[in-house]
Amino acid sequence: MKEVELTLVAISSSSSQKDHFVLVFEELNSSRRLPVIVGNFEAQAIAMALERMKPRRPMTHDLFREAIIGLGAHLEKVLIYSFMDEVFYARLILMTEKGEVSIDARTSDAVALAVRFGCQIFTTEEVMSKASVVLDDPTKAFSNKRGRLQDYSLEELERILENLLKKEDYRSAARVRSAIEAKKRKS
Numbered sequence: 001m002k003e004v005e006l007t008l009v010a011i012s013s014s015s016s017q018k019d020h021f022v023l024v025f026e027e028l029n030s031s032r033r034l035p036v037i038v039g040n041f042e043a044q045a046i047a048m049a050l051e052r053m054k055p056r057r058p059m060t061h062d063l064f065r066e067a068i069i070g071l072g073a074h075l076e077k078v079l080i081y082s083f084m085d086e087v088f089y090a091r092l093i094l095m096t097e098k099g100e101v102s103i104d105a106r107t108s109d110a111v112a113l114a115v116r117f118g119c120q121i122f123t124t125e126e127v128m129s130k131a132s133v134v135l136d137d138p139t140k141a142f143s144n145k146r147g148r149l150q151d152y153s154l155e156e157l158e159r160i161l162e163n164l165l166k167k168e169d170y171r172s173a174a175r176v177r178s179a180i181e182a183k184k185r186k187s
Helices: 040-050 060-070 107-117 125-131 154-166 170-186
Strands: 003-013 020-027 032-039 074-084 087-096 099-106 120-124
Touching: 003 040, 003 125, 003 154, 020 040, 032 040, 032 107, 032 125, 040 060, 040 107, 040 154, 060 074, 060 107, 074 107, 074 125, 087 107, 099 107, 107 120, 120 125, 154 170
Parallel strands: 074 120
Antiparallel strands: 003 020, 003 120, 020 032, 074 087, 087 099
């Protein structure tokens, strides 16, 4: 099974499913993109990790990361291995003292952990054949990973802020609000 390395290049609102988001993965050195639709909370968990935002209490993905580390394991990679009936399937590939361990996971959870561990994300050529899209104009490809709040659009920041306020995460909301104000000053 040939693995294809992916990079998460964007998180965007889904135009096809209300209150959902699209994780856009880019194949290295290619114009193929793999869009994966995830729920609002899952997208928020991924975005918060990308932004290195620290909630007052650990989120489930943070807790699971600490459990993996506490057990002496490390997340080596994430593999999105199947796409059936419009659903992606993923595995966490862990390295332990006893060798490799593969754990089935929801794709959104696997990506949230990959971001927290800083590990690579892969899929298969079969998944790319079934679910990827090819950009007509590769120059319009997403060009950078999201790593800072400044990299998000004003609309995306406002949506993140709204979600943080709903969760009563005021510390993170203050950081996002500052980024919104800075972006408005620059416009």
